[in-house]
Amino acid sequence: xAKYVKGVMIDRREIDQMCQRLGHQISQDYAGKEVTLxxxxxxxxxxxxxLARYLTVTVRVDFMSVSSYGSGTRSSGVVRINKDLxxxxxxxxxxxxxxxxDSGLTLKxxxxxxxxxxxxxxxxxxxxxxxxxxxxxxxVEYVGMQISDEFIVxxxxxxxxxxxxxxxxxxxxxxxxxxxx
Numbered sequence: 001x002a003k004y005v006k007g008v009m010i011d012r013r014e015i016d017q018m019c020q021r022l023g024h025q026i027s028q029d030y031a032g033k034e035v036t037l038x039x040x041x042x043x044x045x046x047x048x049x050x051l052a053r054y055l056t057v058t059v060r061v062d063f064m065s066v067s068s069y070g071s072g073t074r075s076s077g078v079v080r081i082n083k084d085l086x087x088x089x090x091x092x093x094x095x096x097x098x099x100x101x102d103s104g105l106t107l108k109x110x111x112x113x114x115x116x117x118x119x120x121x122x123x124x125x126x127x128x129x130x131x132x133x134x135x136x137x138x139x140v141e142y143v144g145m146q147i148s149d150e151f152i153v154x155x156x157x158x159x160x161x162x163x164x165x166x167x168x169x170x171x172x173x174x175x176x177x178x179x180x181x
Contacts, residue, residue: 004159004172004173005153005154005163005166005170005171005172005173006170006171006172006173007170007171008168008169008170008171009147009150009152009168009169009170009171010145010147010155010168010169011168012155012167012168014145015050015127015155015168015169016050018127018144018145019047019050019051019053019054019144020054021144022051022054022125022142022144023051023052023053023054023055023056024054025142026051026055026057026095026125026142027054027055027056027057030057030093031057032057033057033058033093034057034058034059034060034092034093035055035057035058035059035060035092035093035094035095036059036060036061036062036087036089036092036093036094036095037051037052037059037060037061037062037094037095037097038061038062038063038064038085038089038094038095038096038097038114039061039062039063039064039097040063040064040065040066040096040097040098040099040110041063041064041065041083042065042156042158042164043098043099043100043156043157043158043164044097044098044099044127044156045063045156046155046156046164047097047099047127047144047155047156048061048097051097051125060087060092062085062086062087062089063083063085063086064081064083064084064085064110065081065082065083066079066080066081066082066106066110067079067080067082079106079109079110079113081113088117089114089117089118089119090117090118090119091118091119091120092119092120093119093120093121093123094114094119094121094122094123095122095123095124095125095142096110096111096114096122096123096124096125097125097126098124098125098126098127099126099127099128099155099156099157100126100127100128100129100130100152100157101124101126101128101129101130101134101138101140102130102133102134103133103134103135103136104134104135104136104137104138105135105136107124107126107138107140108136108138111124111138123141123142124138124139124140124141124142125140125141125142125143125144126140126142126143126144127144127145127155127156128144128145128146128147128152128157128169129143129144129145129146129147130146130147130148130149131146132148132149133149150171150172151171151172152169152170152171152172153166153169153170153172154166154167154168154169154170155167155168155169157169159172
């Protein structure tokens with residue numbers, strides 16, 4: 001295990017069960033339709049790949065990379081697009097796939113931005129939800145797990161670009177963290 005990781009919060013077995021449950025639910029909700037999964041880079045790449053394996057509907061995938069800026073380590077919710085979508089989403093059923101939702105500011109802005117591109121529908125899907133950190137009211141249609149307000153890494157989540165490759169979701173030690181997730 002990595003030097004600054006305190007311990008495992010969610011192991012890979014639980015993660016797989018979560019992906020299977022979400023994949024089944026999304027497949028039922030979109031039966032007979034094609035969906036476009038939009039992964040928010042970099043954190044969602046692992047979750048989106050695992051989720052897609054459990055979908056039984058026709059799937060397209062695309063990615064966006066966004067940054068939010070604020071004062072210090074706090075997100076303002078103002079989003080800058082670093083990598084935009086490759087395809088037109090007009091008339092498509094899209095599901096934005098995110099690794100974690102905390103304040104909700106960035107995801108709310110992203111949903112509003114994508115709505116201007118005339119998709120048939122927009123849904124949000126997150127692996128992990130920290131409702132204790134919510135600053136805005138945002139509806140997330142597909143939530144893998146609600147978690148406590150701890151800084152987590154692994155399974156695509158990082159601290160300063162490190163630990164994304166850990167197969168489990170782990171709690172980062174207090175001596176190696178500085179900002180919000």
